[in-house]
Amino acid sequence: MAALALGLAGTAFVVGPSMTAQAETAQIDMDYRCTRGVAGSTPVNLKVTLALQTALKVREPLDVRWGLAYKDSLNTFLSPGLFPAGARVTATGVVGVLGEMWEGELNSIGSKDEGELDSGGALGLPELVSGSVGTTEPGVWEIEPRNLYIDFTPPASEEVVNDDEAGITYDANWQDSSDRLPYYGDYLRDVHWTKVKDARVDYKFTGTGIDFISEQSTHGGPVRFFVDGKAGIPATADSSKERNGAPVLVEHKGNHNLWSMRGLSYGQHTLTVYNGDDTEAYVDAFRVITEELRDPPQQFRAVCKPVKTPTAIRVVIGGGTGSSPSASVEPSESPDTSASPSVSPTDENPGDESPSPSPSASPSASPSLSATPSPSPSASPSPAAVQTQHYIVTAVVTQGSPSPTATRTVTLTATPSVAQVAITPQGGAQTGEAPERVSFSGMLLIGSGGALLLIGMLSGVAMLRRRAAHSGERG
Structure with missing residues (x-):
């Protein structure tokens, strides 16, 4: 009985899914048509x-992966302008995820950095677009391919544009002055200048910031700035003064950054400059700034849609559906101290014996579990030793759900019996077998035998005396 109790006390069982998920991959080819933006x-x-x-x-x-390729190498996405190396093409593939536990969209993203680009030059594509979402519960999802988006992000850059380049418009009040003296330090040794109040110049540029490069001079004066029709920040600058307000002490100092503005949204803007007084004003150059962009400009986005309605792909989470892993409990003959489930030999429910329990699954676990304990020692117990004991066995069942361990309680009925090991007398050789156990029933048998032997001896003496007596009477 003690041996059986120890065996059950050390017994625990762990049941995992009977089927493990297999690396089954679905692959489908689709045609997409892209319009707008860089298309x-x-x-x-x-x-x-x-x-x-x-x-x-x-x-x-x-993990949802998209492989992209042009169907026609002559029909590609186009660069929206002239850019140095570092522009980026980003592809975002969208699939709908439909299921009982979660519905939404999963974005797969990939990008490719471009080299130097000419305006209208072909753009490359990311070879692989990948995105993943964690699975937390067993079930079935339907994956539905949706739109694909192609974005273009210009690189951070700056470009100096000379005063006589295309895109700069002067009214009639400006004069072009070339071959300026070298010590003036003008950019490329030329400027446009005026002494007419409100003389106007317009420059269209694409970027997020702009610098106005002019000359500092004791002959200069205030200049007013507008960006896209609104007063610039700051709205004015004075070429005859330093930034601290002190008057300049030079007649001409070219390539001077007189005014700057940053933080514009990426795109095309118009800078308008007015001479604020009847003093000299100079246009030496413009510096166009593109700051590092956090998000791709929306005007470059191409939208791609499937040519035909795609078929949804079925994804099974949890290694499959309909699996019913089963487990049997075998009493252990030596306690396993590493087992995590706890066992109490207390009979919490006397008379409630259920040799084939069917514990209910937790709400998060889909597969059903049936445990059939079968403690069946081979040796037959003596009728006098038959007793019924109940053991509560807590089993850890790993189902692969968001709650990775679900607790099942199984009530077992066990019939104690003789231990199934050979007995080695105490003091014998260490064979690894169990030592002989001292039993009160053995002592009782020895005492009973001694008593019977003493009674037999006394009975024999009595019989001898009777025979002797009988013999004396006869003589």
Whole structure:
């Protein structure tokens, strides 16, 4: 009985899914047509390969991958301007995720950095667009391919534009002065200048900031600035004064950054400059700034849609549906101290014996579990030793759900019996077998035998005396 109690006390069982998720991958090819943005005036056709695993274990990421390629190498996305190396093309593939536990969209993103670009030059594509979402519960999802977006992000840059380049418009009050004296230090040794109040110049640029490069001079004066029709920040600057308000002490100092503005949204803007008085004003150059952009400009976005309605892909989370892992409990003959479940030999429910329990699954676990304990020692117990004891066994069942361990309580009925090991007398050789146990029933048997032997001896003496007596009477 003691041996059986120890065996059950050390017994615990762990049940995992009977089927593990297999690396089954679905791959479908689709045609997409792209318009707007960097697609230009002619739609761009793409060949898209969508790949993802259709069987996953819980907590494995669902990774959706898009392979992109031009269907026609002559029909590509186009650079919206002249850019130095560092522009980036970003592709974002969107799939709908439909299921009982979660519904929404999963974005897969990939990017490719470009080299120097000419205006209207072909843009490359990211080779692989990937995105994943964690799985937290078993179930089934339907993955539905949706739109694909192509974005273009210009690189951070700055460019100096000379005063006589195209895109700069002067009214009739300005004069062009070339071959300026070298010690003036003008950019490329030329300027436009005026002495007429309200003389106007306009410059259209694309970027997020602009610098106005002029000359400092004792002959200069105030200049007013407007960006896209609104007063600039700051609204004015004076070429005859230092930034601290002190008057300048030079007649001409070219390539001087007189005024700057930053923080514009990326795109095309117009800078308008007015001479604020009838003093001299100079246009030496403009510096166009593109700051590092956090988000791609929306005007460059191309929208790509499937040519045909795609078929949804079924994804099973949890290694499959309909699996019913089973477990049997075998009493252990030596306690396993490493087992995490706790066992109490207390009979909490006397008379409630259920050799084949069917514990209910937790709400988060889909697969059902049935445990059939079968403690069946092979040795037959003596009738006098038969007793019924109940043991509560707590089993850890790993289902692969968001709650990775679910607790099941099984009530077992056990019939104690003789230990199934050979007995070695105490003091014998260490064979690894169990030592002989001292039993009160053995002592009782020894005492009973001694008593019977003493009674037999006394009975024999009595019989001898009777025979002797009988013999004397006869003589």
